[in-house]
Amino acid sequence: MAEILDFSELVRARHSVRAxxxxxxxxxxxxxxxxxxxxxxxxxxTQPWHVHIVSGAKRDELxxxxxxxxxxxxxxxxxxxxxxxxxxxxxxxxxxRYGQVYYExxxxxxxxxxxxxxxxxxNLEFFDAPHVAFLFLPVVGDxxxxxxxxxxxxxxxxxSLTARGFGGIPQTMLGHFANTVREVLGISDEHKLLFGISxxxxxxxxxxxxxxxxxxxxxxxxxxxx
Ligand SMILES: Cc1cc2nc3c(=O)[nH]c(=O)nc-3n(C[C@H](O)[C@H](O)[C@H](O)COP(=O)(O)O)c2cc1C
Numbered sequence: 001m002a003e004i005l006d007f008s009e010l011v012r013a014r015h016s017v018r019a020x021x022x023x024x025x026x027x028x029x030x031x032x033x034x035x036x037x038x039x040x041x042x043x044x045x046t047q048p049w050h051v052h053i054v055s056g057a058k059r060d061e062l063x064x065x066x067x068x069x070x071x072x073x074x075x076x077x078x079x080x081x082x083x084x085x086x087x088x089x090x091x092x093x094x095x096x097r098y099g100q101v102y103y104e105x106x107x108x109x110x111x112x113x114x115x116x117x118x119x120x121x122x123n124l125e126f127f128d129a130p131h132v133a134f135l136f137l138p139v140v141g142d143x144x145x146x147x148x149x150x151x152x153x154x155x156x157x158x159x160s161l162t163a164r165g166f167g168g169i170p171q172t173m174l175g176h177f178a179n180t181v182r183e184v185l186g187i188s189d190e191h192k193l194l195f196g197i198s199x200x201x202x203x204x205x206x207x208x209x210x211x212x213x214x215x216x217x218x219x220x221x222x223x224x225x226x
Contacts, residue, residue: 003165010163015213017129017167018122019206020198024055024130025166033199036160042149049153050136050191052181059132062184066124069180076179078192079143081172098213105211123173127208129198133157134174134181136191143192150194161199168199 005013025033030053042048054062069075085091108115126132135154137146154170161168174181174196181193202209 005163010159014158014162015167015209016169017199017202018127018169018208019203020127020129020167020200021203022128022130023201025200029164029166030131032164033157033160033166036163037153037157040149040153040156042152043145046146046149048137048140048146048149050138051153052134052136052185052187054132054134054185055130058185059126059130062132062181063125065180065184066174066177067121069177070121070124074180075176077176078178079147079175079194081176094216101211101213105207120173122208123171124177126198127169129168129200131199132174133168133197133199134185135194135196136187137194138190139192147194154195154197157197157199165201166199167202168197171196171198174198 034051034053037051038047040047040049085095103110103116103119106115106119108119135150137143137150140146158168158170172195175193178193181187181196182189182191
């Protein structure tokens with residue numbers, strides 16, 4: 001049984017988990033997390049999330065298909081991804097600080113393209129998590145507001161995992177192979193893939209789970225008006 005955390009402790013205990021134990025969640029454990037996430041707020045209560053949970057043999061099949069697609073260079077994104085973050089210096093500074101702590105912890109040097117490539121591929125191996133949730137949405141206008149609702153869902157899902165002693169990681173990288181995911185899971189082209197969340201029981205001894213990413217001070221993000 002997971003220890004009960006108060007809300008601030010819970011928020012601070014959540015982190016992106018990049019190494020998992022193989023034991024899957026039970027049906028009851030999974031139902032608990034999905035029931036929590038279903039309570040997420042959304043624009044006019046539209047509840048636009050279409051969530052596909054992949055486990056067991058299907059997970060193995062999808063993982064193989066994703067690695068094949070990556071080896072063939074067959075990327076298919078429903079939503080654009082800009083690795084340069086619009087050349088926004090503030091955002092790029094945050095990205096590089098995160099990259100530094102991640103790659104340093106994993107023993108991968110700045111210029112080691114092969115090492116970085118291998119680490120990137122861990123995304124498609126679901127970091128060995130027993131389950132993956134794929135978050136799809138229907139297209140509405142430019143989809144920005146629907147995507148915000150999916151973000152609400154994702155954070156509730158992640159906090160519920162943490163509260164119950166599990167963990168997960170949201171992964172834009174899984175959204176780079178939307179056609180492969182749709183094909184393997186038999187999903188209509190009308191539903192677009194924003195990102196996936198690999199989840200399960202964190203391997204607390206793993207190096208990949210040993211670091212934490214800091215945040216800028218509140219006053220860098222928030223302006224108080226009165
Ligand atoms: C929508 C979204 C997509 C993300 N995609 C990836 C990803 O593809 N691969 C990855 O390793 N981390 C990914 N992350 C995790 C971020 O790197 C992580 O949230 C950030 O560095 C802060 O660290 P923390 O979650 O441990 O607090 C993603 C996070 C979010 C919110």
